[in-house]
Amino acid sequence: DREHGVRSLGNMSFDVGPKDLADLVRSTFENTRKDDVEIDVLPIYRDNYGGVDGLLQKLKIDREHGVRSEEIVERKAHFGENRVEEEPQDPLWKLMLEALEDPTLIFLLCAAGFSLFIAFFVEQRPYGWLEGVAILFAVVVVVTVGAVNDYQKESQFRMLNAKKDDVPITVIRDGDTKTVSTYDLVVGDIVLLSAGDIIPADGVVIGRNDLELNEKMLTGETFLKKKSSNYVIQGDNIKSSPTLFAGTSVQAGDGRMVVVAVGANTYQGSMEEKIKEVEQGRSILQKKLDAMTDLITTVSMYVSVLLVIILVGRMANGFYAKQCCMEAWDHKVHWSELLGFVITGITIFVVAVPEGLPLAVTIALAFSVKKMLADQNLVRHLSACETMGSATTICSDKTGTLTTSRMAVVRLWLGGRVFESVEAARAGADSGLLRLLSEAAVINTLFKTHVLKEDGPAPVYCGNDTECALLVLAGQLGHPYALVRAAFPASDPQRRCFSFSSDRKRMTTLVPYRGRPVAFVKGAAEIVAGLCRDVAAPGD
Secondary structure, three states, X not given: OOOOOOEEEOXXXXXXXXXXXXXXXXXXXXXXXXXXXXXXXHHHHHHHOOHHHHHHHHOOOOOOOOEOHHHHHHHHHHXXXXXXXXXXXXXXXXXXXXXXXXXXXXXXXXXHHHHHHHHHHXXXXXXXXXXXXXXXHHHHHHXXXXXXXXXXXXXXXXXXXXXXXXXXXXXXXXXXXXXXXXXXXXXXXXXXXXXXXEOXXXXXXXXXXXXXXXXXXXXXXXXXXXXXXXXXXEOOEEEEEOEEOOOOEEEEOEEEEEEEEOHHHOHHHHHHHHOOOOOOOOOHHHHHHHHHHHXXXXXXXXXXXXXXXXXXXXXXXXXXXXOOOOOOOOHHHHHHHHHHHHHHHHHHHHHOOOOHHHHHHHHHHHHHHHHHHHOOOOOOOHHHHHHHOOOOOOOOOHHHOOOOOOOOOOOEEEOOEEEOOHHHHHHHOOHHHHHHHHHHHHHOOOOOOEEOOOOOOOOOEEOOHHHHXXXXXXHHOOOOHHHHHHHOOOOOOOOEEEOOOOOXXXXXXXXXXXXXXXXXXXXXXXXXXXXXXXXOOOOO
């Protein structure tokens, strides 16, 4: 059974199914009070699964080695993929039918029907049908332009959303740190997390960490939630919990988690499948057109009825006054005149229809879509041009600046001297200071940050760009960051890390260094300089 019980795939067998893990995650999310946790959650998490170590054992995972590459296909087959299937896109004909629900177009269709009926069955004049056909042509153009535009833009937005959600995730696989697509995550992956990351799947914290998460998008609560590998209960309060939920964000700290639920089995995925798309309201312009259509319909109807009444009253007055040809009622003549009065009223009603207005509005909005697309601004629906097109100024801070997204160290101040390039520093600076700078740069970076091509002309960064630049600097100064990390491993029990935050404006890592604990600090220049009493000089 795929959801419960044992399943054997290839050389692997799991005694836990995706539904079991999804139920565990949902239970931890829905039970946040101390009593509920002790009654409903802890018996399952600790007794049934054995805590973090038991989960790793059931998922066949070693916390230092991670998932093996040859297991990925089997894990996807058993636990599912990390994607929620979208609803199929509406076909073009359905969009055209929805466009025909517009009150203005319905009014135009009725007017066209009246016009064609009169032209073919009453007046029977040559080319009398042209007006009705012209109205129908305008309706066809409006419906086609609107439906085709919505269909094309919906397809483009689906592709953009797929790319937007496809973010790189740092994981441990085959014992190495790798970057994979969020869609390639599988249950059992060890994910490395740091401040600013969006949790890509539901998971459980493993090992020591100082993670603080913002779960506002799921709970609506603005305060940060602390995480630990086990529940920490103090008094009547839950101080920290082990479960991480997809879609939440890491606000501070760094740590690791093991993925336990992906795709539709995550709490966020289950909610997305339950939420039905809310029908969008009509835009301001559409509401104004609807109001104008109602006004025209009402006024033209009253005018048409009034005209017919006036003509019939005039005819009755003619019979009363015994005017010419009205001395006596003639069925063949006077019934035709009455029908002519009705036709005249209907004609006035049809002529009042502004058949060109919806066409003009649709073409203008479609033209606006093309113009905005030329400015790299993709609009999903025609009506959005009313809002987007009215923007006159876009305010952007420094994050809006276009860059190559690859930072590099270009200038150094070291030992009281300024070096205009890394090469100049390597040639002219004291070797002891270069070693100390390299160790400080590497020790005080997150282990999820790494460089794929450290020696190439264009190194590939994985993680924070600033930290990657510091790792490259260490290599350029003659001390490859891999060797420094091996000398100061993350598993050292004496190592402590205090992540960067906007309040502290610095990051601090405490490690045993040459027989004594040393705190390496990096951050804003004025903050770090303010904490220092001395400046290292050559020979120190």
